[in-house]
Amino acid sequence: MDMENVHLAEEEDDLYSGYNDYNPTFDSEVSYFNSCRVSPVIARVPMASSMGRPMTGAIQVRYMTCVISGSTFDPLGQSKGPAPPLEAKNEDTLDEKIKIMEKKVNDLIEESCMAHSLGASQLALEKAKEAGRKERALVRQREQSGSADHINLDLTYSVLFNLANQYENNDMYPEALNSYQVIVKNKMFSNAGRLKVNMANIYFKQKNYPKAIKFYRMALDQISNTHKEMRIKIMQNIGVVFVRMGQYSDAITSFEHIMSESPNLTVGYNLILCYYAIGDKERMKKAFQKLICVPLGIAEEDKYIPSNDDTHTNMVIEAIKNDQLHQMERERKALAEKFIMTAAKLIAPAIEPSFAAGFDWCVEMVKSSQYVELANDLEINKAITYLRQKDFNQAVQILKTFEKKDSRVKSAAATNLAALYSLENDYDQADRYADLAMNADRYNPAALINKGNTVFVKQDYEKAAEFYKEAFRNDSSCTEALYNLGLSYKKLNRLEEALDCFLKLHAILRNSAQVMYQVADLYELLEDPQQAIEWLMKLISVTPTDPKVLVKLGELYDSEGDKSQAFQHYYESFRYFPSNIDVIEWLGAYYIETQFCEKAIQYFERATLIQPTQVKWQLMVASCYRRSGNYQKALETYKDIHRKFPENVECLRFLVRLCTDMGLKEVQEYATKLKKVEKMKEIREQGTGTRGERLSAKIRSLPSSHEPYETSSQRELDAPYVDPLGPQMERPKSAARKWQEDDDFADEELGDDLLPE
Known part of the structure; x- marks a missing residue:
């Protein structure tokens, strides 16, 4: 029923309000309901007004929606024959059927979206296709009934748009482009031109960069200046495509426009990369200054300091200190710090004659910005750069300047010094700085690991294990602590505990060759050669060309009496490293033992x-x-x-x-x-x-x-x-x-x- 019919029905209800009292006198024993037109049946003739409405005090009139079986209802006895059959409401039946079909299409679209959100991309696509089939059947139904003018365009748009999305989610890019094209070319869909952004994204995934640029620009033309944020994002995409094409000047044009209109961290960082690619030192400096001036939009932490007097405020602060908004703010701040640190390390050697002078310039810029706490981190990175250049003296001098800084920086500097002295085998100095790092920050896992390493070298494995366990308790993602703990247990001949450490580590680092080798070695020490072989086979799947692992497999198969498997792995080891005397000797002896002396000659030669x-x-x-x-x-x-x-x-x-x-x-x-x-x-x-x-x-x-x-x-x-x-x-x-x-x-x-x- 359309809106017009609904309006008429309501008017009739108002017209006959008060006349719907139920009179059981006219009930019959058998009746059936039928969707038919309703007409009044008069019990007694009332006096009519000039408007055709019952007058006050007139006899009641009621609607009958049933038909009496076997006889015709005729209270006045005036009927001269059987009553004609009631007329069926075909129009109402068709409208109801169309409504049911539309609801089914909408339900399928919703199911498709839900399936995609749960990761079932294939099921989402099937639901989207089914929705498309039913929507086309619905259109044909309207055309056959002569109501083509009433086609639900919003529903058609939803079906096509969802289908295109699901094709894209299943990496079926040509099909997705075809679906988007159907929408874009239909002039009846308003604002369909914006979907050219989606098409451009697909061309970008296909590495068809010229077409991606073309469609981004077409979408940009379709979007008015009032949608500033969307236009900025499209221009950012255009700049990224130009970077992929190696056209840095064009990318710079896009990024500079964005930084002047609505600066953001990602664009500022990309702009620095483009200037670095073309070697423009001065513009690198300017871009770095723009990057550190980008507003983060993060509330000051001082606003959330608990108060001793206000219990209610403290409860609110406790509730919101780790909510999603705070998490988002921390992520944004961490991203900004990452961009600034990476950009500084990148441009420092390029903007000045020496990388040290470049770092110093970056440090000065950061000190006068909202990221003042990053200045110390940049200084530490400067020392690490000296380490990479094998200039240990300069690195040590810089790191030693942090001994009087705040605890966090002091701990980081002392940790690096401890690691540096360990590499130089100066374990006394390493132990001293490890203690300094621990005193500055007892919860610093790297400091605890360095301390454990200095004790490990002195063969005090029990004490080393304690430091490693404490480091792992402070940071459960510290895999170095767990690995070293396993080595300590291995040295103490606590093989089961060592195996437990390395199995836990394997659950974290699934493809770590070192961890798998340690597990295999421990199984061999525990006299379980079959498990050792199984783990070495896993290791070979990760490092198939490691000759030492192949030799180890050959030794285990040989000890188990499987000469053919032993020969296969010894031979593979010889192929990858033909200078291992032990492998050569084994292969020569194998051929002598199997009476193929001629083949043994090449190995002994x-x-x-x-x-x-x-x-x-x-x-x-x-x-x-x-x-x-x-x-x-x-x-x-x-x-x-x-x-x-x-x-x-x-x-x-x-x-x-x-x-x-x-x-x-x-x-x-x-x-x-x-x-x-x-x-x-x-x-x-x-x-x-x-x-x-x-x-x-x-x-x-x-x-x-x-x-x-x-x-x-x-x-x-x-x-x-x-x-x-x-x-x-x-x-x-x-x-x-x-x-x-x-x-x-x-x-x-x-x-x-x-x-x-």
Whole structure:
């Protein structure tokens, strides 16, 4: 029912007020309700006035909304036939149906918005699409009924706008742009041009910066000067797009206009960045001065000081001191301080010949502004800049000037000094300044950590743990304290408590490689290799190219007897760091054990390149050639080894045997050399056991037999060595057990016929 019908109905109610008393005389046993036109039924004929209304004292007239079943109501007996059927109100039925459809569309829009607010973006989009389908069905219904002029444009706008928003929230940018375009092009929607801002935002997300600029400017043309705040925000977006495009001059034009009309922190900071990008020193200074003059709009804290007399005021202050408004004010102040500090650190080296002079200028500007408390922080940052430049003396001088400042600044400066002296291994000074920082501010977690570190270095792990626990109690987000506490427990062999610390830390720092390694190491110490392997696998997912972690995994799999997995991780470690001798030795031994001596050769040859003065790697290469049946190559290798290490007994023994088997004439030569070397070795051993015995000059010139074998320009000496393929060959250092292999030559003694006469 439209508004016109509602008005008529109300007029009829007024006309017949007082005549609606109920008379049960005319009730029938069976009746039904029907939506029909209402017409008066007269019980007794009243005297009519000239206006057609009942007169005072006339008989009552009432509306009947029911029809009597089986007979027609006729109190005067004047009816000559059955009453005609009541006429149906089709128009009212259609209007009601349309209203129901409109309500359903509105409900779907509301459900879509609620779903988005709960994070269900896909469901929000589905609801928005369904609302669009039902709204189109509603339009068709109106067109078919001939009431197209009454189409609800507000509802159509709401449906399209919500659908565009949900497309954008689901990163379906082309579809969102199409929906916005339908609204913008429809002249019947007032103020639709503002939606070009939304379209520009989408182009910005797509990095289509020229189109973003175009649509921002089109939106700017659609908005009158009375909407100053909206125009400022659009111009700010235009400036940001110009920065992304590298057009700093155009960005500066936008930002300067905003700073002159309605300055704000973000624009002021961006303006400094643009001046820095083009290298304009003077304008950097001016922009910095403008930035520190931007009003924050924050109430003074003095207004909220409690009073001893007024209990009601104190209750109000207590209630509002941490409300949302105060939180917003603190966030705004923190943002301003962050912008100012970052801008000062950025421009200080650029605006003056030295960064120190630049910092001094910034400090002077800040001291005369509303951010006077930041001056001390800038001075500390100046000292930290000196530290980054390795100028420790200047840093120390600046930090020491804060010893007489207020407690907060004094604590910060002393904390930095303690850390600085710790890096220089001057733990006495570090301990002194850690105490100074704690005395200035006992609740400073960094000061407590530094104090704990100085105690940790002195191996007083119990006391160090107490300082770390206190630091963590003061600031539960201080991950350094929790990490160091875990290390302290580990040193104290309180492994379960250490594991608990690192597991808590892992919940905070999900991708910290150091934390995951500590957890794995603790599980290994707790003799739970499977858990250790599981955590190392997590660690590999974060740092897949760490060779030490791969080696550790290989060691654990090897100790568990899983040779294939151990080989895989050792091989991966070798790929990323091919100079680890332990890994090379393990891989070579693995191939020897699996009877692939040819493959082991390449690893031992690499070890020879890394440690050319260690004879054992070259002997391993020769042994691999011999075991693989390449005797000629083995002989050449042994001869080469003999040239480099002429007094190596093992090499000479293999040369004698190979020459004998191959029928070579050099056998007598090598046998003679072997005899001499063994005699020299015997004399050297006797000389070592008998003090005061005079040896020949030649023997005295040789180093003791217990010294490791190294090459020299004068003479190559032999060191005790067991052939890697012999019966006493040990597995590599990372292996869990020793292995032995039968060797053709290892246990053989030289016959008398092979020795020189």
